[in-house]
Amino acid sequence: MTAGVLERPTLPKVLGDGPPPGLPPSFSDDGDGSHGLFGDTARLGLLAFMGTVSMLFIGFTSAYIVRRASADWRPLRAPGLLWANTALLLASSATLETARRRLRSSDLRGAQVFVAATGLLGLLFVAGQVGAWRILGSQGVFLASNPHSSFFYMLTGIHAIHLLGGLIWFTAVAVRMRQMAYAPGTDALGLVALFWHFLSALWVYLLYLLFVM
Amino acid sequence: MAHEAHAETGHAEAHAHAAPQAFIWRYIFSKDHKVIAVQYYLTAMFMAVIAGLLAMTIRLQLAWPEKTWPQLGKVLSSGFSDGVMNPEFYAMLFTMHGTIMVFFVLSTAPVSGFGNLLIPLQAGARDMAFPFLNGLSFWTFLPGCVVILASFFVGSGAAAAGWTSYPPLSALQSAIPGSQMGQTLWIIGMVFFIASFTMGGLNFLTTILNLRTKGLSLMRMPLTLWSMFLVAILGLLAFPALTAASLMLLFDRHFGTSFFVPAGVVLSGAPQAHAGGSPLLWQHLFWFLGHPEVYILMLPALGFTSDIIAAFCRKPIFGYKAMAGAMCAIAFLSFVVWGHHMFVSGMSPYLGMAFAVGTILIAVPSAVKVFNWLATLWRSRIIYKTPMLWAMGVVSLFISGGLSGVFLGQGALDIHLHDTYFVVAHFHLIMAGAALFGVFGATTFWFPKMFGRLMNDSLGKIHFWFTFLAYYSTFFPMHYIGFAGHSRRLYDPYQYAFLKDLQPINQLITISAFVLGASQILFFINFFWSAFKGPKASDNPWDANGLEWSTPSPPPHGNWPGDIPAVYRWPYDYSVPGAPKDHVMQHDPSPIGDAAGH
Numbered sequence: 061m062t063a064g065v066l067e068r069p070t071l072p073k074v075l076g077d078g079p080p081p082g083l084p085p086s087f088s089d090d091g092d093g094s095h096g097l098f099g100d101t102a103r104l105g106l107l108a109f110m111g112t113v114s115m116l117f118i119g120f121t122s123a124y125i126v127r128r129a130s131a132d133w134r135p136l137r138a139p140g141l142l143w144a145n146t147a148l149l150l151a152s153s154a155t156l157e158t159a160r161r162r163l164r165s166s167d168l169r170g171a172q173v174f175v176a177a178t179g180l181l182g183l184l185f186v187a188g189q190v191g192a193w194r195i196l197g198s199q200g201v202f203l204a205s206n207p208h209s210s211f212f213y214m215l216t217g218i219h220a221i222h223l224l225g226g227l228i229w230f231t232a233v234a235v236r237m238r239q240m241a242y243a244p245g246t247d248a249l250g251l252v253a254l255f256w257h258f259l260s261a262l263w264v265y266l267l268y269l270l271f272v273m
Numbered sequence: 274m275a276h277e278a279h280a281e282t283g284h285a286e287a288h289a290h291a292a293p294q295a296f297i298w299r300y301i302f303s304k305d306h307k308v309i310a311v312q313y314y315l316t317a318m319f320m321a322v323i324a325g326l327l328a329m330t331i332r333l334q335l336a337w338p339e340k341t342w343p344q345l346g347k348v349l350s351s352g353f354s355d356g357v358m359n360p361e362f363y364a365m366l367f368t369m370h371g372t373i374m375v376f377f378v379l380s381t382a383p384v385s386g387f388g389n390l391l392i393p394l395q396a397g398a399r400d401m402a403f404p405f406l407n408g409l410s411f412w413t414f415l416p417g418c419v420v421i422l423a424s425f426f427v428g429s430g431a432a433a434a435g436w437t438s439y440p441p442l443s444a445l446q447s448a449i450p451g452s453q454m455g456q457t458l459w460i461i462g463m464v465f466f467i468a469s470f471t472m473g474g475l476n477f478l479t480t481i482l483n484l485r486t487k488g489l490s491l492m493r494m495p496l497t498l499w500s501m502f503l504v505a506i507l508g509l510l511a512f513p514a515l516t517a518a519s520l521m522l523l524f525d526r527h528f529g530t531s532f533f534v535p536a537g538v539v540l541s542g543a544p545q546a547h548a549g550g551s552p553l554l555w556q557h558l559f560w561f562l563g564h565p566e567v568y569i570l571m572l573p574a575l576g577f578t579s580d581i582i583a584a585f586c587r588k589p590i591f592g593y594k595a596m597a598g599a600m601c602a603i604a605f606l607s608f609v610v611w612g613h614h615m616f617v618s619g620m621s622p623y624l625g626m627a628f629a630v631g632t633i634l635i636a637v638p639s640a641v642k643v644f645n646w647l648a649t650l651w652r653s654r655i656i657y658k659t660p661m662l663w664a665m666g667v668v669s670l671f672i673s674g675g676l677s678g679v680f681l682g683q684g685a686l687d688i689h690l691h692d693t694y695f696v697v698a699h700f701h702l703i704m705a706g707a708a709l710f711g712v713f714g715a716t717t718f719w720f721p722k723m724f725g726r727l728m729n730d731s732l733g734k735i736h737f738w739f740t741f742l743a744y745y746s747t748f749f750p751m752h753y754i755g756f757a758g759h760s761r762r763l764y765d766p767y768q769y770a771f772l773k774d775l776q777p778i779n780q781l782i783t784i785s786a787f788v789l790g791a792s793q794i795l796f797f798i799n800f801f802w803s804a805f806k807g808p809k810a811s812d813n814p815w816d817a818n819g820l821e822w823s824t825p826s827p828p829p830h831g832n833w834p835g836d837i838p839a840v841y842r843w844p845y846d847y848s849v850p851g852a853p854k855d856h857v858m859q860h861d862p863s864p865i866g867d868a869a870g871h
Contacts, residue, residue: 101402105479112471112509119517119561123554127532132549204529207549214524 138271145188152181292830304404310390317382324373336783364433371436383573394821397486402479410472417465424458432459440533477505488840500576503604511565518558560611574711584817585661586653589845592645599638625684632682659733663714674703695755721810721826728803739792746785842867
């Protein structure tokens, strides 16, 4: 519980700063928290945000299913690079969890190594996605070429934008970790990890939707 | 016991944190929910004036399409030629009237305005869960307003495909003048609006779930708080469908994709390159948002009405649990009835029947609400103050607008009535009317918490009666012309012989609409005069029970000067037998009424 309170100022810009750091915690956390059906407030806000992002992709999914039934649908072959990208993103989720573990056992040095690895893998994933777009482009497959390619570029693009947002947040937490802004034993990476894993799972889902289903 | 424990937690220092002193941080880029609420409210009021004037111009055309208006033509030079309104301009008028009213006025004022004002005050929190996000929400909303209004000033004019923006009209830039830059600005404005509403919804949900004060269980929440809770869920789950659809529409318009445009569209002899898209897909996505959106407008009004009626009947709201349950049922059903907007789209009759059954089911929780309000009013000594008049107005409009919904919900009848003025009458009474009257009721009731003053009651009553009568005489006759076959969105109805006889009724409607519009001047005078010069309000001028009445009017930064009070009862302990006063406030620990455990 204390971890959550200490962690609150690390929310990303999209989710706000929580209460300004200078304020006593009671300013926004009145009551005894016993009504908090979902525990920590920042975490609840993040869960709600993930809910609304999920609905966005459910909306796209229903459009995809409807559009796929039309006569002009030409299935696209997935560039092989996408599978490598998927491995990179899943590996970044794994390194992030390892970093959290190191942090929990107060191995700050080890944690920072894995944090750096996570950031690097995330960047490589985005670069890989750009690479996949370029491969398709070199084959003459663009956004407007056919409905499948339209969905491919649009969905991967919107996912990449969310991932870049996650990376900015992640960088902010990593910088604060270097500045020793968190008390020892704090699960400083807890919230950003939740969002990061969500984006990893979302990517696996999109890959399934676009090329397996 | 619990109260002592609460006092010990040492919250007294919280209010010692002073509000920012510089004007810009205090009133412009504020993070205080009360300031943000007023910012939203005033912006919505400004947008309402614009959208109202658009409606007046629409009515002018429908009453006297054969006349010329040289003076108006000078002011709106791009929309008139030689004093005669252009058909393209007429389409822009009703499109922008609908868009601005639904999203930028009637979603904004009750939800973003009063939601922001009341959620922390009624829940017993010092502010919203994420104050920075709250400020950012307003500063995302405002650019949305600017973008939407800017579309009137681009050369090709504002969007003109209706507030529903059905493709292919909205998707092909060369379709009509309004399909050009205006439609693009419409999409961008909507994306700003949705982003802002999402930030608001995240705050509403987390604040209500997590920041309630000690003792305020869900089943002790005022019904206004219940409505805001449900509105937050509806907004977070329904709006993404429109985000997805808007993005795809943007791609169709500017990047050559074909999500919504079918093959074979020819415009002015030019075949369009798009193929294979489905216009129906847009309709499904739009109405998946569009129908819950109707309840985003209405639920707050239902909440305000319940709280106001209890306070001015001096009686507990009848059937509190049923009232909260009915709102939950309405919110749930709103997600599964979007197809009733599409009965004439060629939908399978079996699917249509499922949507019809779901739609008519909404009548059940709606009737529960009406009967419970009537039971609360029954044999009470009603205090006829302005807020109470508005609340009773909501009940009246909810009944008269709701009944026509049962007609329209049936596919067989809807095929005849679809897109006629019967539908226009229906949604103006129930959705627009109930939401508007709810906002007026909330404004007069909670004005002390906005500005620390009271509005003038006599002027308020005059404003109510003018508005009430003009509202009905504007929208009730529309049922009749709708039955007679008058479609909505007709530039000149009288080019059809069978509609020629309806012109006098349209003229009556137009004159009523002008009276309705003009009587709002009374409200603006009352609002701005009272905000600066009205009599100072006490903490609890209506002797009501909610937590918002336990703090000074207006509440200070941090909402309570001392500790946040704990809650011991529901907010409807009026006329409790054996109580020293005729109302027991929520933070009163006396073991009577609800706190005695019944």
